[in-house]
Amino acid sequence: MRTIGIDAVALAVPEHYLELADLAAARGVPASKYVDGIGCLRMAIAAPHEDAVALAANAAARVLARSGRSPSEIGLCVVGTETGVDHSKSIAAFLHGMLGLSPRCRIFETKQACFGGTAGLLAAAEWLRAGDDPDRVALVVASDTARYELGSPAEPTQGAGAVALLVSSAPRLVELEVGVSGAFAADVDDFWRPIHDKEGIVPDGHYANDCYLAALTGATRAWQDACRARGLGTRLDRTCYHVPYGKMARKAHRHRLAAEGIDAAAADAAFAREVAPSLWLPSLVGNTYAASLYFALASLLDRERAAVEGERVGLYSYGSGSAAELFAGRVVVGAGAFIAALEIATPLEERRRLTVADYEAIRRVDLEVDRAPYGSIQPPARAAARGVTYLGVQAGRRVYSNERAPVRAQRRA
Ligand code: HMG
Numbered sequence: 001m002r003t004i005g006i007d008a009v010a011l012a013v014p015e016h017y018l019e020l021a022d023l024a025a026a027r028g029v030p031a032s033k034y035v036d037g038i039g040c041l042r043m044a045i046a047a048p049h050e051d052a053v054a055l056a057a058n059a060a061a062r063v064l065a066r067s068g069r070s071p072s073e074i075g076l077c078v079v080g081t082e083t084g085v086d087h088s089k090s091i092a093a094f095l096h097g098m099l100g101l102s103p104r105c106r107i108f109e110t111k112q113a114c115f116g117g118t119a120g121l122l123a124a125a126e127w128l129r130a131g132d133d134p135d136r137v138a139l140v141v142a143s144d145t146a147r148y149e150l151g152s153p154a155e156p157t158q159g160a161g162a163v164a165l166l167v168s169s170a171p172r173l174v175e176l177e178v179g180v181s182g183a184f185a186a187d188v189d190d191f192w193r194p195i196h197d198k199e200g201i202v203p204d205g206h207y208a209n210d211c212y213l214a215a216l217t218g219a220t221r222a223w224q225d226a227c228r229a230r231g232l233g234t235r236l237d238r239t240c241y242h243v244p245y246g247k248m249a250r251k252a253h254r255h256r257l258a259a260e261g262i263d264a265a266a267a268d269a270a271f272a273r274e275v276a277p278s279l280w281l282p283s284l285v286g287n288t289y290a291a292s293l294y295f296a297l298a299s300l301l302d303r304e305r306a307a308v309e310g311e312r313v314g315l316y317s318y319g320s321g322s323a324a325e326l327f328a329g330r331v332v333v334g335a336g337a338f339i340a341a342l343e344i345a346t347p348l349e350e351r352r353r354l355t356v357a358d359y360e361a362i363r364r365v366d367l368e369v370d371r372a373p374y375g376s377i378q379p380p381a382r383a384a385a386r387g388v389t390y391l392g393v394q395a396g397r398r399v400y401s402n403e404r405a406p407v408r409a410q411r412r413a
């Protein structure tokens with residue numbers, strides 16, 4: 001049987017981050033609440049030129065470059081996001097032009113809160129399984145910006161970033177167990193990003209946590225049934241969870257193992273090996289919504305490289321509203337050397353630290369970027385050198401800087 005899975009991964013992050021200890025000081029909260037209580041060290045702050053399209057394009061360009069794949073190989077491009085820039089045109093359509101994908105490529109965007117990236121990945125795996133061409137390659141990108149009201153309890157759980165995955169037959173990183181998946185859905189109001197207001201609203205963060213855990217129970221039971229139906233075991237060597245903040249993954253691991261009769265102390269001991277390596281990148285970037293689970297997977301692969309080869313990894317995706325799914329894959333034996341070559345964490349090395357005052361200044365202007373006239377957003381020269389940036393709106397279209405295609409000409413006078 002053909003193996004299908006994740007062939008390569010790359011990240012894009014905003015240029016700036018905020019230390020959560022600095023935010024805690026500004027909000028009059030002990031730093032230990034954010035660092036230990038929430039489980040985050042830094043959060044990525046997207047500037048106006050770093051919208052979900054630009055982040056997605058930069059992650060996608062990087063995954064193609066680092067993996068040695070060409071844009072002409074991509075037959076499907078899906079972008080999972082809940083920070084879309086257009087009710088109609090998908091981010092995948094922007095990527096199609098920016099990357100120079102084939103006119104025969106299928107493109108679309110998926111949305112279901114933080115589940116959108118997983119919806120794209122599962123669709124890509126099933127697209128590969130349904131086709132008879134072993135050379136088909138899918139590009140799946142998850143890209144989001146998490147923003148909450150200044151001073152709200154959710155404020156320290158913001159973040160931004162994108163993950164690009166190549167999905168193929170004969171994958172070099174993770175062979176997915178395609179079709180062995182446990183889904184769970186419920187109509188709940190644990191989170192709201194109103195169409196008329198870009199700021200995310202968590203009506204009750206503790207209720208949202210409960211919804212996440214209830215969905216984990218449902219998805220786990222469904223996944224266990226799917227495994228048994230296929231004669232597969234249900235033991236996982238590692239688990240990556242959706243990471244709205246690091247402590248949530250610890251709560252999730254305790255919750256899942258409790259259902260197997262394992263107490264909190266034993267679950268925490270298992271957590272150090274099974275989950276903690278996946279939380280390194282999320283602790284430096286924050287919640288990246290649809291991309292968050294894949295930041296966790298990238299983190300596990302990068303931190304553990306050789307140790308994780310051959311191991312079975314569970315992937316738990318949760319999107320408020322809500323949709324969840326638990327599925328698994330096995331890290332390819334020999335993947336460690338390729339993971340090193342991908343230089344997964346390099347984009348984080350180039351970041352700059354913001355003061356709280358600078359962060360608040362960005363937040364004052366970024367609500368209006370969707371109607372900012374072309375020319376009013378001035379990315380620093382170093383940002384343009386790093387990749388695609390958003391430049392504002394001109395003649396009814398969003399304009400981006402892009403090395404591959406010149407800035408679009410004006411359509412209407
Ligand atoms: P809060 O209510 O201010 O915090 O905000 P808290 O009082 O519950 O404290 C948090 C933790 O810090 C607690 O630990 C405290 O004990 C501890 P826990 O009981 O949870 O183990 N603590 C301290 N620790 C050390 N030193 C101290 C200290 N003080 C307190 N001095 C809350 C927390 C999560 C509610 C808030 O940040 C929030 O609303 N976040 C957003 C909601 C969220 O992300 N929920 C996750 C599940 S929903 C989800 O994942 C979907 C989502 O990604 C969206 C999507 O799908 O699109 C959000």
